[in-house]
Amino acid sequence: MKAYKRQIWMVLLVLLASTSCNKDRLNVEPVNEFLSSNFYVTEDQVFSALIAAYDPAGWSMAYGNWISYVMFGEIRSDNAHAGGDPSNNDQPGWQEFDDFTNTNTNTVTQPIYRRNYIGIFRANLVIERPQIESPLVDRYKAEAKFLRAYYHFELFKTFGPIPVVTKSLTPEDVYLERNTMSEVFQAIVTDLEDAAKVLPTTLSANELGRASKGAALALLGKAYLYWADLLNDDKAKFDLAAQYLQQVVDLGIYQLEDDYYNLFAFGQKDPAESVFEIQHTNLYPSDWGWFEGIGGNGIVQLCGIRGLCDAHPTLQAGWGFMLPTKSLYDHFLPDDVIRRDAAITSVAELTQEVLDSGGSCSPVVDLSQGNPIDDTGYWQEKYSNFKGYVGNNVNGGDPNLTKDADTYVIRYADVLLMLAEALHRGNGSDAQAMTYIDMVRERAAGPGDNTGNFKTAQDLMTEKGWTLQDVIWYERRAEFALEGDRWFDLVRSGRASKDLFAGDPPRADNFQDKHLWLPISLAETTVATKLTEYPDASLFQ
Numbered sequence: 001m002k003a004y005k006r007q008i009w010m011v012l013l014v015l016l017a018s019t020s021c022n023k024d025r026l027n028v029e030p031v032n033e034f035l036s037s038n039f040y041v042t043e044d045q046v047f048s049a050l051i052a053a054y055d056p057a058g059w060s061m062a063y064g065n066w067i068s069y070v071m072f073g074e075i076r077s078d079n080a081h082a083g084g085d086p087s088n089n090d091q092p093g094w095q096e097f098d099d100f101t102n103t104n105t106n107t108v109t110q111p112i113y114r115r116n117y118i119g120i121f122r123a124n125l126v127i128e129r130p131q132i133e134s135p136l137v138d139r140y141k142a143e144a145k146f147l148r149a150y151y152h153f154e155l156f157k158t159f160g161p162i163p164v165v166t167k168s169l170t171p172e173d174v175y176l177e178r179n180t181m182s183e184v185f186q187a188i189v190t191d192l193e194d195a196a197k198v199l200p201t202t203l204s205a206n207e208l209g210r211a212s213k214g215a216a217l218a219l220l221g222k223a224y225l226y227w228a229d230l231l232n233d234d235k236a237k238f239d240l241a242a243q244y245l246q247q248v249v250d251l252g253i254y255q256l257e258d259d260y261y262n263l264f265a266f267g268q269k270d271p272a273e274s275v276f277e278i279q280h281t282n283l284y285p286s287d288w289g290w291f292e293g294i295g296g297n298g299i300v301q302l303c304g305i306r307g308l309c310d311a312h313p314t315l316q317a318g319w320g321f322m323l324p325t326k327s328l329y330d331h332f333l334p335d336d337v338i339r340r341d342a343a344i345t346s347v348a349e350l351t352q353e354v355l356d357s358g359g360s361c362s363p364v365v366d367l368s369q370g371n372p373i374d375d376t377g378y379w380q381e382k383y384s385n386f387k388g389y390v391g392n393n394v395n396g397g398d399p400n401l402t403k404d405a406d407t408y409v410i411r412y413a414d415v416l417l418m419l420a421e422a423l424h425r426g427n428g429s430d431a432q433a434m435t436y437i438d439m440v441r442e443r444a445a446g447p448g449d450n451t452g453n454f455k456t457a458q459d460l461m462t463e464k465g466w467t468l469q470d471v472i473w474y475e476r477r478a479e480f481a482l483e484g485d486r487w488f489d490l491v492r493s494g495r496a497s498k499d500l501f502a503g504d505p506p507r508a509d510n511f512q513d514k515h516l517w518l519p520i521s522l523a524e525t526t527v528a529t530k531l532t533e534y535p536d537a538s539l540f541q
Contacts, residue, residue, distance in 0.1 A: 039129070040125075040129040040130045040131050040132070041131045041132055042132065043132065043134060043136050043137060043140075046126060046130045046132070046137050046140050047136075047140060049122065049125055049126045049129070049140075050126050050140045050143055050144060052122050053119060053122035053123040053125075053126055053143075053144055053147050054143075054147065054209075054210070055119075055122070055292075056115045056116070056118050056119040056122070056151075056292075057119060057147070057150070057151075057278050058278050058279065058280060058295075058407075059115055059291075059292050059294070060280075060294050060296070060297060060298030060299065060401075061111075061291035061292070061294055061298055062111035062112075062114065062115045062291060062292055063110065063111040063114065063291065064107075064111075064291060065093060065107050065108045065111045065291075066091060066094070066108070066298060066299075066302060067108060067111050067112050067115060068298070068299050068302075068484075069154065069158075069484045070299060070322075070383070070407060070482070070483060070484035071094065071299055071302075071303070071321065071322050071484070072097065072112075072158070072484070072487065073483075073484035073485055073486055073487045073488055074322055074482050074483075074484060074486055074487070075094060075097055075098050075321075075322055076097050076098070076487040077486040077487040077490060077496075077500075078325060078327050078328070078486070078490075078500050078501060078504075079324065079325060079327075079328045079477075079481060079482065079486045079487075080322045080323055080324050080325060080328070080380070080482065081098055081322075081323045081325060081371075081374035081376065082094045082095045082097070082098035082321060082322075082323075082371070082374055083303075083306070083320045083321040083322060083323040083370065083371050083374045083375075084306075084319065084320055084321055084370075084371050084374070085306070085319075085320070085369070085370070085371060086368065086369065086370065086371060086372060087371075088371050088372075088373045088374070090319075090321075090371065091321070092107065093106050093107040093108035093109075094108065094321065098374070098507075099506050099507060099510055100506075100507055100510035100511045100512070100515045101510055102515075102518070102519075103519065104519040104520065104521050104522040104525070104533050105521070105522050106518075106519075106521070109518050109519065109520075109521045110521040110523050110524065112158060112518070113155070113159065113520060113521060113524060116151040116152075116154050116155045117151070117155075117165065119147060119148075119150075119151040120148055120151045120152065120165050121165075121168070121169075122147075123144040123145070123147045123148040123151070124144075124148065124165070124166065124167060124168050125168065126140055126141060126143075126144035127141050127144045127145060127148070128167065128168060138198055139198055139199065139200070141198075142194065142195040142197075142198035142199050142211075142216075143195070143199065143210060143211045145191040145192070145194050145195040146191070146192065146195040146199065146211035146215065146216050146219070147211070148166070148191050149187075149188045149189075149191035149192045149195070149216075149219060149223070150219060150409075152164065152184060152187060152188050152191075153188055153219065153222075153223055153226075156181075156184050156185075156188075156226075157226070157488045157491075158517070158518050159517055159518050159519075159520060159535070160178075160181075160516075160517040160534070160535035160539070160540075161178045161179055161180055161181045161183075161184050161535050161539040161540070162178055162179070162184065162520075163176040163177060163178060163179060163531070164179045164183060164184055164187045166187060166191075174527060174528050175528060175529065175530050176528060176530065176531070177530045177531065178531065178532060178535060178536075178539055179539075180539050180540075180541055181227070181230060181231070181539055181540045181541060182227070182231070182541060185223055185224075185226075185227040188223045189220055189223055189224065189227075192216045192217075192219055192220040192223065193220065195211065195216040196213050196216040196217050196220065199211055199212055199213045199215075199216055200212060200213060201213045201214065201251060201253065202253060208269070208270045208277075208279070209270070209277060209278070209279035209406075211276065212275075212276075213251070214248050214251050214253065214254065214275050215275055215276035215410065217244045217245070217247045217248045217251075218244075218245065218248050218275045218276065218410045218414075218415050219276070219410065220244040221241045221242070221243075221244040221245035221248065221415070221418055221419070221422065222241075222410065222414075222418060224237050224238070224240045224241035224244065224422075225238070225241040225418055225421065225422055225492075226488075226492050228240075228241060228422075228425070228426070229425075229492045229493055229494075230492055230540060231540075231541075233425060235425070235426045235427055236426075237426075238421075238422045238425045238426030238427075238428075239422070239426040239427055239428070241418065241419075241422035241426070242419060242422035242423050242426055242428050245415055245418055245419035245422060246419060248275065248412075248415050248419075249415065249416070249419065253272075254272060254273060254275060254412040254415070255272045255273065255412065256273055256412055256413060256416075256439065256440070256443045257271050257272065257273045257443070258443070258447045258448070259446075259447040260338050260339060260342055260443060260444060261338070261342050263342070263408075263411075264342060264381065264382045264383075264384070266314075266384070266386045266388045266389075267388070268406075269406050270406070272412075273411050273412045273413065274406075274408060274411060274412075275409075275410040275411060275412055275414075275415060276408075276409040276410045277406050277407065277408050277409060278406060278407040278409060279406055280295060280296050280297040280403075280404040280405060280406055280407070281295040281296070281404050282295065282296060282389075282392045282393055282394050282402040282403070282404040283295060283394050283395060284395065284397065284402070285393070285395040285396040285397035286393070286397040286398060286401040286402050287397050287398050287401065288398060288401075294401045295401075295402065295404070296401050296402040296403045296404050297383070297403055297404060297405045297406070297407060298401060299321075299322070299383050300318070300383050300384070300385050300389070300403035300405050301318050301319060301385060301400040301401070301403060302318065302319050302321045302322075303318060303319070303320075303321045303322040303379075303380055303383055303385075304316065304317060304318015304319060304320070304379075304383075304384070304385030305317060305318055305320065305345075305350070305365060305379045305385070306318060306319055306320025306365075306369050306370045307320070307363075307365050307366035307367060307368070307369035307370055308350070308364070308365055309354070309361035309363070309364055309365070309366070310361070311354050311357075311359035311360060311361040311364075312350060312353060312354055312357075312359070312364070312387075313353060313354070313356075313357035313359065313387075314353075314384075314386060314387055314388075315350075315384055315385055315386060315387060316385050316386070316387050316389075316390070317385070318385040320369070320370045320371065320379075322380050322482065323370075323371075323374050323375065323376050323378060323379060323380075324343070324344045324376060324378040324379070324380055324481075324482065325376055325378075326376055326377075326378070328343075328344070328378075328477075328481060328482075329344055329376075329378055331474075331477055331478060331481075332478055333455075333474075333478075335445070335454070335455060336444060336478055338444060338445070338446055339444050339478050339479065339481065340478075340481075341381075342381060342382065343380065343381060343382055343481040343482050344378050344379070344380065344381060344481070344482075345378070345379050345380075345381050346377055346378055346379075347363075347364060347365050347377060350364050350365060351364045380482045382481075382482050382483060383405055383482075385403070386403075389402075389403040389404075392404070408483060413440050413443075413479050413480075414479075414480065414485075416436040416437070416439055416440055417436070417437065417440060417472060417475055417476055417479065419433075419436050420433035420434070420436040420437045420472060421433070421469075421472050423436075424468050424469065424472065425469070430468055433457075433468065433472075434456070434457040434458060434468070437456075437457040437471060437472065437475060438454075438456050438457055440475060440479060441454050441455070441456065441457065441475070442454055444478070444479070457471045460474070473489075473493075473495075476489055477489075491516050491517075496516055497511070498511050514534050517534060517535055519533040519534050520532070520533055520534075
């Protein structure tokens with residue numbers, strides 16, 4: 001694929017060089033085998049275009065910068081700090097996200113924006129261009145609609161109301177403006193409703209990672225949940241969220257992984273709990289010369305433990321980003337150690353693991369290699385930099401870029417907790433909501449049947465004086481710690497404020513309401529002059 005792109009550029013250069021004043025040279029035969037006029041005429045060609053539309057979802061880097069919704073959703077929140085090397089200027093774009101000092105020239109903002117619109121552009125081609133009709137092509141178009149909705153949703157979560165693009169654009173379309181929030185969400189839910197009618201319920205072994213009916217319904221539920229929350233707690237939309245999320249449950253094909261640790265074990269891919277999961281691979285010879293061609297999951301190396309000694313039995317050193325905060329560590333209740341320990345590790349735990357393996361080194365973690373300002377004494381473990389990744393770069397390439405842990409977008413636990421929230425905040429049953437919460441809490445207590453051996457939602461409400469919504473917020477932060485949802489949950493629910501960062505002066509001092517959203521970059525607004533840097537309040541309707 002890398003070589004193919006380079007060939008295309010060579011063809012373009014040849015065509016440009018051939019244009020001169022000689023009229024004979026203007027009449028040339030096409031050099032490429034396929035042009036827009038003779039592509040999209042077979043099922044295989046349409047499928048190739050569909051794979052291209054999936055591709056941006058898996059980018060760990062774009063345009064020379066690391067991009068990750070997992071990292072953004074955690075570092076922007078009270079769950080994690082940026083980390084990096086001792087300079088406190090390692091990956092400055094991410095340091096700015098952490099400290100709320102980012103502006104419209106932040107180096108990461110434009111790559112995030114472009115990644116999603118490239119995905120939308122490619123999805124639109126699959127929807128518009130096929131010159132063949134068949135049930136298989138209908139499925140490919142449905143997957144493209146799912147992807148178009150997914151990319152729009154990711155854009156909205158990050159930038160607020162953004163331009164909706166549901167057709168291939170021409171140069172004249174550069175003057176697009178932001179749509180209203182309801183226009184964005186209506187486009188998302190329309191695409192997902194169309195997709196859900198066509199997509200298969202189950203996927204074969206060689207289709208894992210592609211959109212399914214359950215994925216479309218789950219994303220529909222999540223979109224309605226956000227829409228309801230941001231539209232002044234619209235009960236009717238909470239009810240629609242519950243309706244679609246209940247359909248995911250009723251499919252009967254998803255189940256919680258019995259052992260929470262297994263969700264993040266080395267080599268784990270596409271468990272029964274996975275509703276939609278971004279696939280990463282070690283099969284491409286990924287290198288630093290073509291960032292969008294990296295097949296692995298870059299945050300495994302990026303967020304590994306900086307300064308870890310070689311004697312650790314299972315982990316190797318990384319670059320020390322996305323450092324969990326003490327606030328997150330302290331969030332977990334005393335009986336919730338499994339979820340805490342699956343997400344976070346410490347010097348004490350790492351030292352004990354070295355001793356238990358019969359190894360020795362001092363120090364186990366050389367803290368002088370890390371960022372002293374962001375150092376919390378904790379490191380993330382859900383994207384562990386396992387020693388098992390050594391040598392798995394099958395076709396060569398940089399071993400730091402071929403670590404192939406997948407990224408969960410929606411797990412079944414998310415479906416259950418979103419469903420509980422939608423029932424509670426809409427016109428549904430609180431008793432039913434607590435049933436779904438307790439399914440997640442039972443699993444958190446450990447493998448096997450924990451009936452009678454865990455605190456239920458009702459127990460927490462009674463013992464702590466919590467509301468049911470308090471229980472849901474506790475569960476979401478504990479269950480999805482360091483998976484990327486925290487910041488977006490805070491924003492949609494109106495809980496992102498200075499108070500959230502009390503005791504963390506730089507963040508508390510710098511935070512302003514505009515920081516709920518990233519600004520569209522200067523590079524973009526300079527060309528698309530009708531785009532506003534930040535969304536106006538009038539758009540949230």
